[in-house]
Amino acid sequence: RIGHKQDLSMAVQVYEDLDRFIRAAVESSNLNDMVIMIASDHGNIEDLSTGTHTENPVPTFIINNHIETLEWEKIFSLTDITPFVLKILLG
Numbered sequence: 280r281i282g283h284k285q286d287l288s289m290a291v292q293v294y295e296d297l298d299r300f301i302r303a304a305v306e307s308s309n310l311n312d313m314v315i316m317i318a319s320d321h322g323n324i325e326d327l328s329t330g331t332h333t334e335n336p337v338p339t340f341i342i343n344n345h346i347e348t349l350e351w352e353k354i355f356s357l358t359d360i361t362p363f364v365l366k367i368l369l370g
Contacts, residue, residue: 282323283330290324305342314349314367315342320357 281289304315317340322333339360341351354363 282325282327285327285330287327290327293324301340301342310342310344313343316340316360316364318357318360 281293301315301317308315319337322335322337323329323331325335326333337357339351339354341349341354343349350363350366353359
């Protein structure tokens with residue numbers, strides 16, 4: 280929503296809040312047994328010159344102590360997220 284409003288100061292605040300949230304989540308999690316995954320469905324906040332969705336690639340963050348065992352490199356689009364999560368949950 281912040282990207283749609285094209286407000287740089289609000290966007291910076293959102294990023295700072297998100298940074299603190301992710302840090303707290305990582306520091307309080309057992310990353311041997313947990314996977315933290317952050318993804319978005321589209322771009323927008325990275326280009327405040329437009330109030331619409333961008334077509335830029337959207338990063339996916341996966342945080343885990345055993346990332347080499349996860350097939351994260353198969354994630355190229357939003358449609359790859361569900362199969363990735365199901366593989367983790369169901370083995």
